[in-house]
Amino acid sequence: MDFSDKIKRSVNNLPTLPTIYSQLSEAMEDPLATNDKIAKIISSDQSSAFKVLKVANSPLYGLHGKIDSISQALMYLGYNEVKNIVFALSIMNIFSKDKNVKGLRPVDLWAHSIGVGVITRSIGSAIGEKNIENYFLAGIFHDVGKLIFLEFAANEYQKVVEIVKEKNCRIKDAEKEIFGIDHAEAGRVLAEKWRLPQTIQEVIYYHHNGEKSKDASKLLASVHLGNILAHALGFGFAGDNIIAQPNPTIWSTLNLQKGSLLKLKDKLIDDYSHTIKLMLT
Amino acid sequence: MGVKTIDVSEITVGMELAEPIKNMHGQMLIPEGTTLAENHIRLLKTWGIKAATVNSEEGTTQVESASNLDFETMAILKKRINWIPLNEHENDIYNLAVQSISKQTKI
Numbered sequence: 001m002d003f004s005d006k007i008k009r010s011v012n013n014l015p016t017l018p019t020i021y022s023q024l025s026e027a028m029e030d031p032l033a034t035n036d037k038i039a040k041i042i043s044s045d046q047s048s049a050f051k052v053l054k055v056a057n058s059p060l061y062g063l064h065g066k067i068d069s070i071s072q073a074l075m076y077l078g079y080n081e082v083k084n085i086v087f088a089l090s091i092m093n094i095f096s097k098d099k100n101v102k103g104l105r106p107v108d109l110w111a112h113s114i115g116v117g118v119i120t121r122s123i124g125s126a127i128g129e130k131n132i133e134n135y136f137l138a139g140i141f142h143d144v145g146k147l148i149f150l151e152f153a154a155n156e157y158q159k160v161v162e163i164v165k166e167k168n169c170r171i172k173d174a175e176k177e178i179f180g181i182d183h184a185e186a187g188r189v190l191a192e193k194w195r196l197p198q199t200i201q202e203v204i205y206y207h208h209n210g211e212k213s214k215d216a217s218k219l220l221a222s223v224h225l226g227n228i229l230a231h232a233l234g235f236g237f238a239g240d241n242i243i244a245q246p247n248p249t250i251w252s253t254l255n256l257q258k259g260s261l262l263k264l265k266d267k268l269i270d271d272y273s274h275t276i277k278l279m280l281t
Numbered sequence: 282m283g284v285k286t287i288d289v290s291e292i293t294v295g296m297e298l299a300e301p302i303k304n305m306h307g308q309m310l311i312p313e314g315t316t317l318a319e320n321h322i323r324l325l326k327t328w329g330i331k332a333a334t335v336n337s338e339e340g341t342t343q344v345e346s347a348s349n350l351d352f353e354t355m356a357i358l359k360k361r362i363n364w365i366p367l368n369e370h371e372n373d374i375y376n377l378a379v380q381s382i383s384k385q386t387k388i
Contacts (some may be wrong), residue, residue, distance in 0.1 A: 241360065
């Protein structure tokens with residue numbers, strides 16, 4: 001049996017995006033939609049609304065408790081950032097949290113992904129990128145392929161985790177051995193089904209390479225580095241312990257100042273611990 | 282004068298070893314203080330040695346020397362990082378990993 005086909009078929013059985021998200025996207029594309037109307041859509045789902053407020057007030061955005069309504073969140077963070085938070089939160093609900101494989105818990109995987117989101121966003125601001133509203137989401141979403149494996153092939157994924165332990169290899173290599181494809185490819189299938197923005201699709205597929213052929217994308221380079229840093233800082237657990245060497249091309253893409261990574265460390269640890277508490281509980 | 286750890290591809294004739302070259306079993310292959318000649322460099326490549334620590338005019342690089350780390354941290358680090366930092370950012374990543382691992386081993 002060909003697993004890559006099985007995975008692709010299974011992805012088609014995953015629910016479509018939650019209605020709140022599609023309503024939201026639609027309303028945001030409508031030039032006549034008012035702030036109030038958009039706030040109402042979010043508020044119609046109380047648990048989403050509550051979490052959006054918590055995340056909007058997290059140190060990640062530096063607005064410390066100033067935001068007490070959804071319309072304020074929309075005003076201060078912008079439509080897309082709020083939409084991204086709603087999106088990230090709904091994805092977390094789609095995948096079951098109890099598909100445990102011995103040695104890899106979904107909650108640790110989410111912690112890793114949130115960690116990569118936090119770091120990616122900080123790298124975006126550190127390099128002075130103006131448009132960083134997709135950075136957090138791209139980081140959170142880069143490993144979605146692993147959730148697909150857990151959801152649809154938990155027994156085989158157990159074998160993957162055992163191979164990693166035995167060989168001390170990267171999980172993507174063990175996935176290729178068992179499934180014929182790795183989580184980057186599995187994730188892309190889902191990203192296409194959900195018609196995620198092209199940039200996010202590319203991050204999912206190319207996050208191990210850090211570059212896409214000759215395109216130097218700052219977002220992609222930031223997620224690539226964010227993933228490596230999350231491993232180095234021990235943020236969550238993504239299935240293996242290997243800290244990979246970054247693709248050498250990212251340094252000229254990002255043009256980070258000397259010492260930036262060490263300087264960011266304390267803020268990253270602080271933002272990470274706050275954000276996982278908000279999003280995972 | 283300081284020391285720096287460099288990739289074997291960057292080693293040139295005339296550099297002086299600040300630390301002995303050892304194989305994976307810990308046996309010494311070239312003693313410290315040796316001024317490297319052409320044949321030494323060829324041997325390093327034949328033996329599959331990936332990096333060497335040499336004396337440098339530029340001052341000590343920031344990579345924490347293996348001797349400063351406790352045995353446990355070193356063992357974990359070896360399993361997790363199999364590359365040599367080639368620029369200051371990679372040094373930073375290396376050091377962040379060292380800090381995070383030694384924090385875990387001390388608890």
